[in-house]
Amino acid sequence: MSDVTSDDIMKGIPAAAGGSDGPVILGIESTCDETAAAVVRGTTLVSNIVASSMEEHARYGGVIPEIASRAHAEAFVPVVSRALADANMDLSDIDAIAVSAGPGLAGCLAVGVSGAKSLAWAANKPIYGINHVIGHVSVTQLQFGALPENTMALIVSGGHTSLLHIDDIARSIEVVGTTLDDAAGECFDKVARLLGFPYPGGPHIDRHARLGDPTALKVPMGLTQGRAGAEHPYDFSFSGVKTAVARWVEGRRADGKDIPVDDVCASLAQSVASVLSRKAIDACRSRGSDTLIVGGGFSANSQLREHLAEAGREAGVDVRIPEIKLCTDNGAMVAMLGSNLVTAGVAPSSPDFPIDSAMPLDSISMA
Numbered sequence: 086m087s088d089v090t091s092d093d094i095m096k097g098i099p100a101a102a103g104g105s106d107g108p109v110i111l112g113i114e115s116t117c118d119e120t121a122a123a124v125v126r127g128t129t130l131v132s133n134i135v136a137s138s139m140e141e142h143a144r145y146g147g148v149i150p151e152i153a154s155r156a157h158a159e160a161f162v163p164v165v166s167r168a169l170a171d172a173n174m175d176l177s178d179i180d181a182i183a184v185s186a187g188p189g190l191a192g193c194l195a196v197g198v199s200g201a202k203s204l205a206w207a208a209n210k211p212i213y214g215i216n217h218v219i220g221h222v223s224v225t226q227l228q229f230g231a232l233p234e235n236t237m238a239l240i241v242s243g244g245h246t247s248l249l250h251i252d253d254i255a256r257s258i259e260v261v262g263t264t265l266d267d268a269a270g271e272c273f274d275k276v277a278r279l280l281g282f283p284y285p286g287g288p289h290i291d292r293h294a295r296l297g298d299p300t301a302l303k304v305p306m307g308l309t310q311g312r313a314g315a316e317h318p319y320d321f322s323f324s325g326v327k328t329a330v331a332r333w334v335e336g337r338r339a340d341g342k343d344i345p346v347d348d349v350c351a352s353l354a355q356s357v358a359s360v361l362s363r364k365a366i367d368a369c370r371s372r373g374s375d376t377l378i379v380g381g382g383f384s385a386n387s388q389l390r391e392h393l394a395e396a397g398r399e400a401g402v403d404v405r406i407p408e409i410k411l412c413t414d415n416g417a418m419v420a421m422l423g424s425n426l427v428t429a430g431v432a433p434s435s436p437d438f439p440i441d442s443a444m445p446l447d448s449i450s451m452a
């Protein structure tokens with residue numbers, strides 16, 4: 086179990102981005118392999134602790150839910166108490182608790198939600214079971230300030246690739262597009278496995294892609310061409326991309342040829358980054374949005390960041406990609422969404438709210 090201190094994670098986040106008042110929210114995250122807790126006051130990050138069980142999964146080539154759930158059970162109390170201690174607070178100083186209720190791994194969610202409910206019950210505080218994916222949108226407020234009206238968001242993580250139109254982050258979200266099969270992160274992780282990289286493979290592909298020729302292989306541009314492309318202008322499909330790269334690699338192996346790993350990574354990264362950025366900017370144009378929020382673990386990808394920065398400049402769209410530590414899963418994203426809900430006067434979740442491992446993206450919090 087490795088952890089990150091508040092000081093580490095808060096470096097580079099301008100204090101001026103947030104206000105000093107607003108509700109004090111304890112955010113708790115346990116959807117996958119990070120146990121995390123943070124305190125946010127209004128739109129200011131006060132403390133942020135992340136413990137990861139990633140190392141325990143690496144040798145299996147993917148996250149093992151049972152191992153992740155056990156790690157959450159171990160880390161929950163130490164992580165929450167450290168987040169409170171770093172904020173110089175105890176539970177009585179908190180206005181509300183927010184916890185990820187979905188989407189995610191059921192056993193993992195159950196640990197975080199049960200722990201959060203116990204705290205809320207013991208301290209007599211309101212609790213919000215929130216949507217983790219919408220938390221990835223909300224976290225950008227800590228770095229860039231309030232969300233403008235009519236904002237588009239591209240969320241790219243291990244499990245999601247989605248375009249969301251945000252009318253009101255506390256009450257109304259429209260799903261503009263989503264992946265029909267593999268998410269971008271999943272596609273990278275699967276190709277990485279084929280190339281022999283450890284899990285998670287996305288960062289390895291990123292690193293090798295920087296050294297290779299992006300035109301070396303012809304990789305399909307998922308769901309951009311022909312009838313399917315026209316019918317799904319804002320949806321994604323990366324399964325064919327993964328299969329095309331896998332066939333090419335396996336074909337060369339069968340012929341006894343070397344695999345030019347850097348070129349394979351560069352060609353894959355080029356295809357995925359250009360499809361993501363093109364569709365995201367098209368979605369902004371279709372809704373007249375001039376702000377694009379980007380979030381989720383895959384938004385750490387350097388090819389995607391470059392493509393989006395350039396496409397945004399050309400289209401006059403303000404592209405807001407948070408610093409990498411806020412892109413990956415953390416408690417700050419949960420607390421920040423909770424802060425929006427409290428400020429907007431949204432009712433807390435009922436004490437018996439469920440977890441939902443497939444929580445729909447237009448559901449912001451549990452009733």
Ligand code: KG4
Pocket residue numbers: 117241242243244245269270271273274285286287288291381382383384385386387412413414
């Ligand atoms: O949002 P996240 O931390 O966890 C989920 O909720 O899924 O995203 C994890 C995903 C993994 O697929 C990982 O390979 C990918 O993000 N990832 C990257 C990079 N850093 C993380 N993919 C490509 N390039 C990166 N630099």
Ligand code: ZN
Pocket residue numbers: 217221242381382413414
């Ligand atoms: Zn996530």
